[in-house]
Amino acid sequence: MRTRIHPKNEMTLRFPSLAENERFARIALSGFVSALDPTIDELTELKTAVSEAVTNCIVHAYRDTVGEVTMTVRLLEGGRVYIRISDKGCGIEDVGQAREPLFTTAPDEERAGLGFAIMESFTDSLRVTSRRGRGTTVTMQRTLTTRTRP
Amino acid sequence: MVDIVYSPERSEVRAEVSGELDHCRAADLRAAIDLEIMKRVPRTLVLDLSQLAFMDSSGIGLIIGRYKLMSELGGRVVVEGASPATAKLLRLAGIFRICTVHSFEEGLKV
Ligand SMILES: Nc1ncnc2c1ncn2[C@@H]1O[C@H](COP(=O)(O)OP(=O)(O)O)[C@@H](O)[C@H]1O
């Protein structure tokens, strides 16, 4: 059994799947994570990963409709950042295929099919769980480089 | 914001994109840039990203889409002023293989 590491700080946001909230989610993440004194590169990469996950909820999960997106961020011991973004949208048929670089179900909208590839390369771990008709949860973790932290 | 300038002597449309390039903004940017491309049919489209504060894969989609359009018209795309973070995305997406990229990171032409 895995024991849950007690977070030093934690926040949860709930917002409708409107495109203008892509920016809001990035700003909220920045503001919250800045307590850990990340480097500019680390912050940019985490913002990019969050932007990809939230955009997927807006573009894919709630296609032609508006639904709720939930984003939880935890700051853990040792400079570790935990991010979970979930929706109750259409779900993903085949997660393995969806995670492949360049795979997209919306090529005519100029989606590049790189969202999951970016989340994966900009974090230490990416977990995607999904059920058709029920929704999708993306969990990412990244340990920030120790700078001023003890 | 996007600032679009046409220079007939160079047959070049230059689009300077500022602010943040995400899914929310991509459709408007695409419409503005494509309008100018279709009007001018230039040999070169320069996407100047030096004033960009943020970009995600929606920006990659925008660049690839313009690359396809310019290829159909017999032209090319040059990407300029990419920050180190943006250059990392461009590399991950293989943009260096289809467009000429000038980034702050590389210093010179790649
Ligand atoms: N939250 C989600 N809900 C439903 N489908 C999703 C979700 N996230 C991703 N997908 C599916 O996975 C595919 C790949 O996602 P991604 O790598 O971000 O590429 P893109 O968004 O450019 O299509 C999408 O085209 C879509 O079919």
Ligand SMILES: [Mg+2]
């Ligand atoms: Mg995506």
